[in-house]
Amino acid sequence: MRLDKSMLVFRKDFIEISRNKEVLLPMIIVPLIFAFLLPAISVIAPESVNTPGEPDMMLENMISELPEAVQAKIMSLTPTQQYIYVMLVYFFSPFFLIIPVMSSSVIAADSFAGEKERNTLEALLATPLTDAELLLGKILVSFIPGMGVTLIGFILYTATTDILTYQSFGMFIMPNVPWIVMIFVLAPAVSLLSIGVTVIISSRVKGFREAQQLSALLVVPVLALLFGQASGFLILGSRVMLVMSLILFGIDFVVFRFGLRLFQRENILAQSR
Amino acid sequence: MKSIEAFDLVKSFNGFKAVENLSFSVDEGEIFGLLGPNGAGKTTTIRMLSALIAPTGGRATIAGYDVQDDALKVREIIGILTESPSLYGRLTAMENMEFFAKAYGVTDKSERDTKIRELLDFFQLWDRRNDPVGQYSKGMKQKLAIARALVHSPEILYLDEPTSGLDPKSSKDIRDLMEALTENQHQTILLCTHRLEDAEKLCDRVLIINKGKPITIASPRDLRKRFSSGQEVQVGVSQLDSDLIAMVRGLPMVVNITVNESENRISVSLGNELDTPRLVKALVEYGAEVRYVKPLETSLEDAYLELMEEEQ
Numbered sequence: 318m319r320l321d322k323s324m325l326v327f328r329k330d331f332i333e334i335s336r337n338k339e340v341l342l343p344m345i346i347v348p349l350i351f352a353f354l355l356p357a358i359s360v361i362a363p364e365s366v367n368t369p370g371e372p373d374m375m376l377e378n379m380i381s382e383l384p385e386a387v388q389a390k391i392m393s394l395t396p397t398q399q400y401i402y403v404m405l406v407y408f409f410s411p412f413f414l415i416i417p418v419m420s421s422s423v424i425a426a427d428s429f430a431g432e433k434e435r436n437t438l439e440a441l442l443a444t445p446l447t448d449a450e451l452l453l454g455k456i457l458v459s460f461i462p463g464m465g466v467t468l469i470g471f472i473l474y475t476a477t478t479d480i481l482t483y484q485s486f487g488m489f490i491m492p493n494v495p496w497i498v499m500i501f502v503l504a505p506a507v508s509l510l511s512i513g514v515t516v517i518i519s520s521r522v523k524g525f526r527e528a529q530q531l532s533a534l535l536v537v538p539v540l541a542l543l544f545g546q547a548s549g550f551l552i553l554g555s556r557v558m559l560v561m562s563l564i565l566f567g568i569d570f571v572v573f574r575f576g577l578r579l580f581q582r583e584n585i586l587a588q589s590r
Numbered sequence: 591m592k593s594i595e596a597f598d599l600v601k602s603f604n605g606f607k608a609v610e611n612l613s614f615s616v617d618e619g620e621i622f623g624l625l626g627p628n629g630a631g632k633t634t635t636i637r638m639l640s641a642l643i644a645p646t647g648g649r650a651t652i653a654g655y656d657v658q659d660d661a662l663k664v665r666e667i668i669g670i671l672t673e674s675p676s677l678y679g680r681l682t683a684m685e686n687m688e689f690f691a692k693a694y695g696v697t698d699k700s701e702r703d704t705k706i707r708e709l710l711d712f713f714q715l716w717d718r719r720n721d722p723v724g725q726y727s728k729g730m731k732q733k734l735a736i737a738r739a740l741v742h743s744p745e746i747l748y749l750d751e752p753t754s755g756l757d758p759k760s761s762k763d764i765r766d767l768m769e770a771l772t773e774n775q776h777q778t779i780l781l782c783t784h785r786l787e788d789a790e791k792l793c794d795r796v797l798i799i800n801k802g803k804p805i806t807i808a809s810p811r812d813l814r815k816r817f818s819s820g821q822e823v824q825v826g827v828s829q830l831d832s833d834l835i836a837m838v839r840g841l842p843m844v845v846n847i848t849v850n851e852s853e854n855r856i857s858v859s860l861g862n863e864l865d866t867p868r869l870v871k872a873l874v875e876y877g878a879e880v881r882y883v884k885p886l887e888t889s890l891e892d893a894y895l896e897l898m899e900e901e902q
Contacts, residue, residue, distance in 0.1 A: 322693070329678070329689045336680040336722075440676030440738070443640050444693040445666040583643045587603075 318449045326446065326454025327461070330428050334462065340427050344420045344462070348470030351412050353477055359404045360481040379403050382552040398485060405478050406490055410499055410553055411543040416470050417508035418539055421463035422515045422532035428455045429519030430528035433585070442582045452516070452580045456573075459512045464505060471500045495555045503558045506565035511535045513572035520579040593618045593653055593746050593778035594639060600647030601634050601802075608634040610802045611648070619776040621768060623789040623796035623810075625894060631802035632782045633673055636748050639780070641665050653745055666695065669744030671752055675735035679724030683715055683734050686723055687741055694742035702741075709737040712767070728755040736764065740771075747771070750782040761788075768792055790890040798894065800901050810890045817893040821863040822886040825870075828879035830854045837876050843868055857886060 334340050380388060380403060391399050432438040441451070475491040482490055492500075515532040522528050545551035594616040601609040609631040616622040624632050637643045639650055641661035649656060655663045677686050687706045696702045710716040713733040723731060732755045739747060749768070753761040765788060771777040783789055789796055790810045798805045808816070827834070830851055838856060839847055843865040848857040858869060866883065873880055 325689065325692050329681070329685075332685065333678060333680045435679065436674045437676050437678055439642070439672040439674070440670070440690070440735075441693075442642055443665060443668075443670045443672070444690065445662050445695065446693055447662065586637070586642060 318447065318453065320453075322446050322450040323454040323457060326451055327457040330455065330458040331462070334424055334427065334458065337427065340423055343423060344466050347419060348416050348466050348473070351409075351416065352470050352473035355409050355412065356405055356474065356478040356481050359401055359409075360485075376400060376403060379407060379546070379552070383407065384554060394486075401482060401485070402490060405482070406493060406496075407552065408546060409474075410496060411539060411546055413467065413471060413474070413499065414504060414507050414539045414542065415536055416467045417463045417504045418511045418535050419533075420466045421459045421508045421511045422535055423529060424462060425455070425459035425512045425515035426519060426525050426528035426532055428458055429516060430522055431525040433519075434524040438585060442586060448580055448582065449577065452577060456509075456512055456516070459515070460505075460508055463508050463512075467500065467504050467508070471496070495553060495558065498555045498558045498562075499553065502562045503553075503565070506562045506569060507539070509569040510565055510572060513569055513576050516576040517572070517579055520576075520585060591618045591653075592616065592651075593620070594622070594650070594780060596635075596639070596648070596650040598648035599635065599638060599645050599650055601631075601638055601643065602646045608802050609638070609645075609799075612799065612802075612804050613648075614797050614804070614807055616778055616780060617794075618778055619772050620794045621772055621779045621781055621792050623793035624780060624782045624799065625784075625786070625789055625796050626799040626805075627898065629801075630799045632799065633750065634802075635799070636670070636750060636780070636782060639664075640668060640670055640748060667745045668748060669739035669742065669746070670748045671735050671739045671750055673750045675731040677723045677731055677735055677738070680722055682720050682722055683710065683726075684719040686734065687738060690738045691741045694744075696742050705741055705743070709740055712763075713737050729757060729760060732756055733760065736767075743775075744777070746778045746780070748780045748782070751784065752781070753783070753785055753788055765792055786889070786891040786894055796890075798897055800898065805897055805901060810893075813890060813893040813897075814888045817896045818888040821860040821866060822857060823860065823866055823869065824855060824857045824882075824884040824886055825873065826853070826855050826881040826884075827873070828854065828881060830856070834873075834876065834878055838869075838873070841869065841872055854881075 376399070380391065380399070383391075383403075391402055394402060432441065471492075475496075478491045479489045511532065514535060515528060518531045519528045522531065542551065542553065546553055551557070592615045594614075596612055596614050599609055599612040600607065612631075612635060614622075624635060626632050634643070638645050639652060639657060641652075641657045641664040644658055649658070651657070652664045653667055655667070657664050678689070681689070684706070687710070688702070691702045691706065696705065707716065710719055713736070715730060715734060715737070718726070718730070723734065726734065732752070736749070736752055739749070752764050752768075756764065768779055768781070769792065772779060781789065781793060793810060795807060795809050796813070797807045806813070830849070835847070835849055835856070838844060838858065843861050844858055845861060846859040850856070860866060860869060863885075866885070870880060870883055
């Protein structure tokens with residue numbers, strides 16, 4: 318496999334995506350909302366982020382599941398500070414797994430199913446690029462911008478959180494080790510899974526929207542993590558995330574093997590108009 | 591040397607035979623036409639010969655390379671204009687050309703730039719090279735797609751409806767280009783078209799297929815001859831009257847006559863081509879002032895339509 322050929326496909330698709338508002342807007346808007354709105358709401362109006370029901374019990378559950386060192390650290394804080402800390406450092410962290418899932422799947426859907434829809438696929442498949450070179454190029458164009466947006470979102474969230482909380486806490490509460498593990502280990506594993514599944518979906522559908530709608534379902538397991546963390550059932554600590562990442566990378570491998578088998582010129586052409 | 595050879599090619603989709611036992615060969619430097627109605631199997635044949643889809647049966651070689659065993663090499667040496675232009679609308683013409691040139695292995699920048707400039711100049715697209723292709727007209731897209739197919743100077747070129755959507759001048763330019771490519775650079779062209787006048791003007795031989803099956807392979811001239819019912823000539827005279835028409839009708843070699851009084855013209859079907867001088871002699875001896883004599887030949891279109899009628 319020639320890497321320069323995959324990079325050629327990557328560059329071509331990247332230029333196309335950068336000029337496609339339909340893909341670009343959700344990729345920019347969602348991280349911006351997460352990066353600015355969540356810390357602002359949590360700090361400025363802590364009561365507005367309370368979930369209906371039993372907020373105090375929920376907070377207590379979360380605190381009780383946190384590592385002992387963290388519990389000891391926040392015991393000396395006021396209830397409002399505790400609330401802000403738990404929300405910003407723990408509760409919202411799974412939101413940042415939605416970004417790579419969403420970005421990668423939107424780009425992957427456009428890159429694979431979008432080519433079918435725009436009738437550009439046949440000339441591309443007629444080139445002397447191998448199936449593996451084409452697939453890698455398209456994976457890279459889904460993975461790199463998706464992870465780039467996640468990283469930028471994380472940096473902005475960290476900066477916003479620290480700016481808004483430094484005066485009250487007298488220290489920088491972000492980032493911590495679990496966040497670093499999440500952004501640099503778990504998010505790539507999740508992103509790759511989302512791309513792999515979208516590739517498989519794209520090879521079976523005719524258009525971008527159909528692929529995007531089906532791949533949007535990938536957000537559901539991430540939301541399950543969010544609710545798991547909120548209820549205190551599963552706290553995304555570093556060790557938990559490393560184990561999850563390991564399992565996910567294994568699943569990624571299997572999914573990609575399956576995707577590569579489906580990524581064959583004849584199958585793809587048969588699905589295109 | 592044979593550029594394209596197909597031996598009993600078969601392609602089935604879920605039991606439906608799109609192409610059935612297709613065998614033909616194309617010589618180097620030949621323009622070979624693939625003709626047939628919609629759904630005849632032309633695009634499927636081109637896709638098999640481009641190593642895009644695998645034949646269900648039979649085999650094909652392109653410049654000696656097997657389409658299944660040497661698929662990558664086959665794709666390297668062919669240039670293809672697909673049914674739809676297949677261009678990236680958000681990329682400029684220049685970006686489209688550069689992408690495909692690199693994908694086809696034109697790695698030398700100066701060679702690539704020269705070739706792209708030459709092609710975009712030829713198709714009068716150079717001034718619009720930095721515009722997104724999505725803003726191009728249908729004809730401009732078609733020209734750019736042909737330019738893309740030529741960007742790596744392929745040995746063999748597959749053109750699916752190359753003059754579709756083009757104005758008469760551009761169509762003529764494309765036809766001239768195809769002739770120049772085969773004459774000067776000995777490129778082989780497989781031309782798929784519904785425009786039978788294009789096939790008639792350009793093709794050395796044509797293969798007519800219907801419902802996936804080959805019907806005939808012949809040169810356009812031989813096909814015309816095969817379906818010609820004899821010799822037909824058009825004669826223009828200064829003065830056309832009923833006596834003259836009756837005289838012509840009465841001549842023994844005349845099979846049929848059609849009269850166009852407003853144009854002072856008659857179209858006469860004769861037994862054979864040797865009868866033409868006899869007809870002219872009879873007209874002159876009658877005292878008619880003959881302005882012109884034009885032989886009327888069966889066109890490829892007539893031959894094609896008759897073949898299709900026979901098939902049905």
